[in-house]
Amino acid sequence: MSTYLLCLVLFCVGLYGLLRKRNLVKMIVGLAIMGYSLNLFFVLLGYRLHGRAPIDAPDQVIENMVDPLPQAVVLTSIVIGLGIMALLISLAIRIYEKHGTLDITKINKLKG
Amino acid sequence: MTLLVKTASRLVVVLGLIFGIHIILHGHLAPGGGFAGGVIIALSFVLLILAFGKDAALSKLSLKLASNLENVGALLFLIIGLLGFWGGAFFLNILVKGSPFRLFSAGTIPLNNIVIGLKVGVGLFVIFLTLVILEKSKKEE
């Protein structure tokens, strides 16, 4: 149970970064931390007591392995997170070229 | 970059490529698979850019060739899936499945791993190269 609470703490750290920082890159880092905390939560859901890694070999039994399905799902989720980070970083670089600043309080042409 | 970094990275780049290919090929037996191996291959190319500058990496694998390889990888993956239609269902595993725990077993899964490794490796290299070129063009203005 305490591991799930620590995932929540990590999520809140990322949320603080997304809400309170004014630099674009720091906001992106906050979003990344939130994504990784949720991936960690999903992997921890698959833990079985006294389990081993779910790698099949001629001398392993399946009964004392952890759940392998969350691990496959989280691999896909990490790839999706990578794609989003790549897009956000290139957007941030282009915004810096056009506006000359990375401060979000100064990039506010769209209003109303 | 200093002489120390350049000498060491000459060895590490080759080791990284071999290690990445090892992880891709053993994707159905050990942890890893297409995506993890692809990232390691891309990282060895990125190390080449960091140590020697982007022209060294561009001479090994130009941007046009990399983009074409990426698209070919995606198309190959789709074609491997479409081959399953001969067996009756989309993505059916139609190749011969050998005995378990051998390297040449499990039908189309190693082929999928290889194609994904190619696409992810080249794709991450292209992303990094695009960000470097954007940075350079901004500095020249």
Next chain:
Amino acid sequence: MLRTNIIPLFVIIPLLSAFLISLLGKYLKRQFIYTVSNISCFLLLCFSLYGLNMLRNTGSNILVYKIGGWAPPFGICLVFDGLASFMLVVVNLIAFFVNIYSLGYIEKYTDKPKYFTLFFLMLTGMNGLIITGDLFNLYIFLEVASLASYALVAFGTDSEDLEASFKYAIMGSLASLFIFLGIAILYGFTSTLNMADMARIITEKTGSRLIPFVSVLFIVGFGTKAALMPFHAWLPDAHPAAPASISALLSGVLIKTLGIYALSRILFNVIGITSGISAILVFLGSLSMLVGVLLAFSQTDLKRLLAYSSISQVGYIILGIGLATPLGIFGGLFHLFNHSAIKSLLFLNAGAIDYAAGTRDLRQMSGLKEKMPVTANTSLVASLSVAGIPPFAGFFSKLVIILACIQKGYFGYAFIAVVSSIITLATFMKMQKFAFLGKLNEKYNNLQEVPRAMKFSMVALAVICVCGGLILLPGLNFFLSDAANVLLEGSRYAMKVFEAAK
């Protein structure tokens, strides 16, 4: 003739054409790109209509395709039932007309292969999300479509486009994170990812307090994708910044597929709707209706006005679906179909004005009716339809929603629906007056009508706006009532999927 093999083709065809155009588009001539995209969209439209016909001829009205031959709890299955065939027809029809429009509109942008690649990737994501039967597969297709739309919004690379795309990307990613948390908790609760299996287990394991928490997470996540009221802040910046044909797709089908379809599929069929969730949905829907149209009334930018009006009309659809009565769901889905055609047509008109006159500001344009008759007339048809004037299609769908509200006893929400319909009429009459009527501005004296491809799409969508009410006839009624029945039967969806998968 039962050919269930066409079901995966809805994902294969756009994916294949996206990567073919990306690979060969730079080397062959421009005509190659146009040919490939036309053939793909036409094939998708034909298959979706054929699938609609095929579904009527089966007995149980549901078709299941097992990917790789693996039966449902172990493998991913594609489920093609009444609601999926309805959404597929809507998405592919609008995508076909927008594709024909883009052939004329894309002359203003330089990078044509990338535009069509991203267009087809977005179409892959939407089609895949509609037909999938597995919850994590739904999340993957949701992300594919969202990523393609973030890149498409930033396509013009003005400074405002980049800022709008950044805001959209951050808020969209946040919504996806909430959806992922909901999926994780549901997996921990039921230990399966297949939607039918999950529905069966949730009906057996009642009384947990985790399920209402997951419902709220899904409402927040999918509500942000659908631009419901407290989560709407990205839409008025993102939709005007995209190229006009992409704005038509975004506002016409993307927010409805990613937001409303996914939300109703999960809340009705997997989790099972309760009166508390229904009350939340109805409240959020009517809040969107009223505030969206009040904010739309004061805009001077044409596309921003249409974007705020989108928020208002999505409120109507959520109000209809959230009532969870047969008439309400029927009205909500009917308004979904009508509004796709109407809003796409309005955004295509705004794109035509931008292509010809070069401006989006309502205060600078006037009297364009003399020079651009096709655009002006189709815009008039769409405005009357969205405001709910009989005999256009919008009148019938709004009438059904208001009658469903009264039938359930929510007189306050019905009154809000009528008031926002009146303010919508005022907003669009203002848009018509500023843009088309009045005296021609001198600088537009040598304006020309838009090319033939753009005119064809606009006229075709206008015909759908006018004749949309014909769906209520008894012969064509099956199109909507099949879809509404799928949502109404709730968790019995699980039994039907397992029956059809044998």
